[in-house]
Amino acid sequence: MRNMWIYESLYPDIKIGLTGQLLYKTKTPFQDVRIYDTDRFGKLLLIDGAIQTTEKDEFIYHEMITHPVLLMHSNPKNILIIGGGDGGVLREVLKHNIKKVTLVEIDEEVINLSKKFFPTLSRGAFNDQRVNIVIQDGARFIRKTKETFDIVIIDSPDPVGAAKALFSKNFYIGISSALKENGIMIRQTGSTIVQDGVLKKNYKLLKAIFPYLAVEIAAIPTYIGGFFSFTIASKSINPHKVQYKTVLKMFENLDLKTKFYNPEIHFASMQLPNYVIEDLQ
Amino acid sequence: MRNMWIYESLYPDIKIGLTGQLLYKTKTPFQDVRIYDTDRFGKLLLIDGAIQTTEKDEFIYHEMITHPVLLMHSNPKNILIIGGGDGGVLREVLKHNIKKVTLVEIDEEVINLSKKFFPTLSRGAFNDQRVNIVIQDGARFIRKTKETFDIVIIDSPDPVGAAKALFSKNFYIGISSALKENGIMIRQTGSTIVQDGVLKKNYKLLKAIFPYLAVEIAAIPTYIGGFFSFTIASKSINPHKVQYKTVLKMFENLDLKTKFYNPEIHFASMQLPNYVIEDLQ
Numbered sequence: 001m002r003n004m005w006i007y008e009s010l011y012p013d014i015k016i017g018l019t020g021q022l023l024y025k026t027k028t029p030f031q032d033v034r035i036y037d038t039d040r041f042g043k044l045l046l047i048d049g050a051i052q053t054t055e056k057d058e059f060i061y062h063e064m065i066t067h068p069v070l071l072m073h074s075n076p077k078n079i080l081i082i083g084g085g086d087g088g089v090l091r092e093v094l095k096h097n098i099k100k101v102t103l104v105e106i107d108e109e110v111i112n113l114s115k116k117f118f119p120t121l122s123r124g125a126f127n128d129q130r131v132n133i134v135i136q137d138g139a140r141f142i143r144k145t146k147e148t149f150d151i152v153i154i155d156s157p158d159p160v161g162a163a164k165a166l167f168s169k170n171f172y173i174g175i176s177s178a179l180k181e182n183g184i185m186i187r188q189t190g191s192t193i194v195q196d197g198v199l200k201k202n203y204k205l206l207k208a209i210f211p212y213l214a215v216e217i218a219a220i221p222t223y224i225g226g227f228f229s230f231t232i233a234s235k236s237i238n239p240h241k242v243q244y245k246t247v248l249k250m251f252e253n254l255d256l257k258t259k260f261y262n263p264e265i266h267f268a269s270m271q272l273p274n275y276v277i278e279d280l281q
Numbered sequence: 282m283r284n285m286w287i288y289e290s291l292y293p294d295i296k297i298g299l300t301g302q303l304l305y306k307t308k309t310p311f312q313d314v315r316i317y318d319t320d321r322f323g324k325l326l327l328i329d330g331a332i333q334t335t336e337k338d339e340f341i342y343h344e345m346i347t348h349p350v351l352l353m354h355s356n357p358k359n360i361l362i363i364g365g366g367d368g369g370v371l372r373e374v375l376k377h378n379i380k381k382v383t384l385v386e387i388d389e390e391v392i393n394l395s396k397k398f399f400p401t402l403s404r405g406a407f408n409d410q411r412v413n414i415v416i417q418d419g420a421r422f423i424r425k426t427k428e429t430f431d432i433v434i435i436d437s438p439d440p441v442g443a444a445k446a447l448f449s450k451n452f453y454i455g456i457s458s459a460l461k462e463n464g465i466m467i468r469q470t471g472s473t474i475v476q477d478g479v480l481k482k483n484y485k486l487l488k489a490i491f492p493y494l495a496v497e498i499a500a501i502p503t504y505i506g507g508f509f510s511f512t513i514a515s516k517s518i519n520p521h522k523v524q525y526k527t528v529l530k531m532f533e534n535l536d537l538k539t540k541f542y543n544p545e546i547h548f549a550s551m552q553l554p555n556y557v558i559e560d561l562q
Contacts, residue, residue, distance in 0.1 A: 013319070014321050015297070016505065017296045019293070040292075040475070218500075219509075220507060221474045225502050226338065226501060258555055259554075261555070267549075268548075268550075271548075273546050275540050
């Protein structure tokens with residue numbers, strides 16, 4: 001069978017197309033989930049028409065949402081992941097010397113399908129003894145939890161539908177309460193060009209709550225729109241003041257075997273082009 | 282009239298689509314040229330099915346192919362641009378304290394159409410007294426020229442069709458001869474992911490000729506495939522050894538009014554992710 005063009009439908013005026021075949025589709029109680037096998041990027045997870053991840057380029061997103069914050073913290077032990085049902089962040093977190101990681105995913109079907117169709121994303125991470133899976137809305141989890149965390153990673157889809165509450169002021173106040181005093185949070189804040197409102201809005205919301213912020217950028221091929229952004233926030237750690245040699249030493253001791261991340265990229269990714277700097281002022 | 286989807290046809294298995302309308306199309310003796318007005322990125326120049334530039338994101342490419350090399354050189358006076366008929370590189374070069382810039386474009390029609398449809402790219406640069414326009418094949422110009430240059434910027438399309446000779450060993454030997462002893466060249470070497478062969482091949486060709494090389498990366502929204510690359514080569518200047526404070530001082534004195542480039546991004550852009558480092562070994 002000849003492969004067809006698969007298009008993302010996230011934006012009305014720009015899209016990426018990849019050739020491939022549909023492997024599976026379903027409507028869960030929360031979203032429309034489709035899995036394709038693409039010629040260029042291997043298997044592709046599409047949720048509500050938006051590309052979530054592909055086998056070939058997932059390493060960029062998953063390494064950059066995980067290693068910079070874990071290496072900024074001198075001793076991360078208790079980690080919270082909100083979203084991340086595909087298991088990619090979990091896999092990267094488990095490379096660190098941590099005690100416990102809680103993954104809060106609203107849609108159990110995403111975990112089940114990822115285990116089946118994307119085994120290289122989680123690579124058995126869901127079976128690790130240190131992992132606690134909670135099937136719940138992340139915003140609700142944050143309102144209710146009594147636990148505090150060293151690191152919170154918000155690996156959510158874009159601010160539409162079910163994920164909208166994960167981009168709100170109240171949610172960030174909750175995150176602040178759920179972080180230990182020297183805790184650090186990171187979240188994806190979208191493309192700096194085609195979604196520039198997302199970065200700006202969330203940066204401002206976080207700035208009103210956290211004294212220390214940093215924005216990290218990286219290019220992820222299947223996330224269209226140039227530099228993609230992550231925003232980091234902390235009550236006591238200034239990401240820009242962390243020493244290169246400290247990060248390098250931890251990186252070397254852990255032997256992370258990264259395909260994208262290295263300590264040079266760690267600091268380089270927090271240097272922003274003028275159009276982003278101006279957007280955040 | 283309802284806007285249509287305009288697709289790039291550079292790759293068989295991945296493409297970008299933008300909504301817009303066709304403004305003009307022609308076949309020159311060298312290539313198929315189409316100009317569109319897009320909803321997201323303003324006017325778009327498509328040559329032989331490949332996106333060359335758009336009004337809204339051209340600043341990233343044009344600033345990053347120009348300012349890093351001009352600011353690495355302590356006193357650039359005589360500049361050569363090969364290609365660049367749209368005038369974007371010319372505009373950025375003329376912001377520097379230079380004496381002369383020669384632009385060698387094979388297709389005069391590209392210059393004429395750019396002046397007409399993309400006035401913000403050249404912003405009158407073609408009329409500047411310091412500019413010398415040569416309508417000629419760049420490879421032929423390099424074989425014949427007796428002039429030597431401080432900076433050579435190769436702003437060519439991808440290595441297909443007319444531009445193929447601009448990615449060859451003999452061409453780079455010619456560039457080396459046309460550079461003064463402390464001269465620097467830069468060229469675009471494509472996407473680090475969807476065109477990884479282009480960067481690797483040209484890096485190796487240049488490495489056999491030039492003792493000092495550096496690769497610079499940036500994300501350009503309408504060039505699909507993640508980090509886009511530029512390769513820098515010099516006979517005597519090591520791009521990694523240039524001092525930050527030297528670049529900062531020149532940058533401030535020139536008042537370049539950049540929208541992407543700043544001295545921090547200058548150095549950050551030369552820090553490469555592991556997958557690129559491994560590709561170049």
